[in-house]
Amino acid sequence: MSRPRATSDRLLTAATDLFARRGFHGTSIREIAERAGANVAAGHYHYGSKKGLYLQVLRHQFARVRATLDRDGPLAASRVLRTLPRRELVALLVRRIEAMVTILLAPPLQPHGALMLREMCDPTDAMPIIVREFIRPQSSEMAAIVACLVPGAGRTVVERSVRSIVGQVLFYRFTMPAVLLMLGRPTYSRHFTRQIATHIVEFSLGGLTRVGRPGTVTRRPRPYVGRTRERSRRAPARRRRARAR
Amino acid sequence: MSRPRATSDRLLTAATDLFARRGFHGTSIREIAERAGANVAAGHYHYGSKKGLYLQVLRHQFARVRATLDRDGPLAASRVLRTLPRRELVALLVRRIEAMVTILLAPPLQPHGALMLREMCDPTDAMPIIVREFIRPQSSEMAAIVACLVPGAGRTVVERSVRSIVGQVLFYRFTMPAVLLMLGRPTYSRHFTRQIATHIVEFSLGGLTRVGRPGTVTRRPRPYVGRTRERSRRAPARRRRARAR
């Protein structure tokens, strides 16, 4: 039959999808139970509370993500990295970026992106899990590569550069509705995500090259050069709400 | 005196803060009314419904943001831009990035960042407002500068580069809880945001330099290096729609 799985499993599956799509507040125990073909009391029986179920969903999702990352791109130790030629280091960075784009953007969209986004809106006890299982591993593995690619850079420069790279990727996930609206697409296609990955790789390699060089344009007293103009484009939007009916 | 303002204004102020901090679902009309020193019915009287109040909050916030942007960094027309020397173009880009960092990250944190983030989780009718008043203007003004800085780049390359720049900035806002947790800070300090802005400028200038050059490392048959994985993660998500009532 189609659903021989345990009730607790079906609850977890249903909850994962609903929490990702509608959020914690926007999802009801009854909705989860109905979709899982279970009783309203089942959630509390198996997970103690709605919050307990939510935490379990996040633990489970990010454990999976972590497992994927570990399998996909196990990083060579730092001291091994340092012996690699630049070409190999670049190849490693490319793989990391492509893996991240794939896991976050490529269809079919996985739930953890939405779950992570929601945690950024309303952090819960699950935030440390996300940092530990997803953000920290991604960052430190990328940092190891970046540190070798930019030998002169200190720890802060490396960390900021990693955030610049990760930020480019996450942008497409975290502003997805706006980007899709502007591009006139319904979803990100695989073709699109491949192009994105390639662009981010190029842009980032350029960025890394520059932050590795001493003495740049922004080392100056005041960055402001241009004149200010006072033109105001439109009157402040004044709007009145008429109540319906 | 402390409360000479109109009830509708006080409602809007209270609602802005609460919607930004707790979200639409997490905020109740009663809570808004209490903070505004008004009756529960006041919200419906002035704004028709909770959703009407929410929309008005977003309209108001992003009209303000737009006004700030227009005052701060009115962009020279494209044909004027094209006559500027590179040094001036860079200065303009620096100003845009610094303005964006300031408006999004520098303390005291403004509500629109949180409101925008929440819209990315649960898009509503306010999404077009955000795109029109904030994202689109920022993007197109930056695109005009980038297009001049990277003369050889086509429209798509320019747009992707703009997203790479904006993405770096938005990253710090949209993953703020995680970044603060990793950095062990309570908030972003002004000093920190200034450093961030400088880094993003440098990283981006390097990125732009590279994407403007033809022939790069990623121009190769297949960008994928790792093996493809075939493991199916879950049974096809069966979907059941229960009608309400």
Place this chain on the structure above:
DNA sequence: AGTCGATTAAAACACTCGTTTCATAGACGC
């Protein structure tokens, strides 16, 4: 003064929510 429209206030309505209670069913060992 009196009328009228715009606001405000209090109460009730019709839900939905997470949670709990309690009865029942099945499995297992003895």
Place this chain on the structure above:
DNA sequence: GCGTCTATGAAACGAGTGTTTTAATCGACT
């Protein structure tokens, strides 16, 4: 058979929700 433990189902609880209703209040203006 019995007793025990795990799991499920149906129903109810109490609190909280957005909204509506109804009445009272205020400030002009004739």
